[in-house]
Amino acid sequence: MSKFVERVCPICKQRMKCRIAFTPVVNPEGPGFILGRAEEGLQGYVPLRYRVYDSEEEAQVIADELNAELGLHRKEAWEVIASTMWQKKEERVNG
Numbered sequence: 001m002s003k004f005v006e007r008v009c010p011i012c013k014q015r016m017k018c019r020i021a022f023t024p025v026v027n028p029e030g031p032g033f034i035l036g037r038a039e040e041g042l043q044g045y046v047p048l049r050y051r052v053y054d055s056e057e058e059a060q061v062i063a064d065e066l067n068a069e070l071g072l073h074r075k076e077a078w079e080v081i082a083s084t085m086w087q088k089k090e091e092r093v094n095g
Helices: 056-069 074-083 089-094
Strands: 020-026 033-039 046-053
Touching (some): 033 074, 046 056
């Protein structure tokens, strides 16, 4: 994990106190893909529904550009995204 650097989301301009990364996700409202903003260590993602992409590859190109703007290489972006998929042991056992 990198040292703390405040980041500004390039989409909503919100100041973030954690690392963030963008990733393509299936559009929950219909066909195609949208971008999701992952916030390091927080479960899930924030859906960005302002644009729907026809393919995952097209959405990935945009996600890569946004991640690069944040100074994240693909591996670092994946670390942030993967951190949103972990659950506490208690949640897995009880939920």
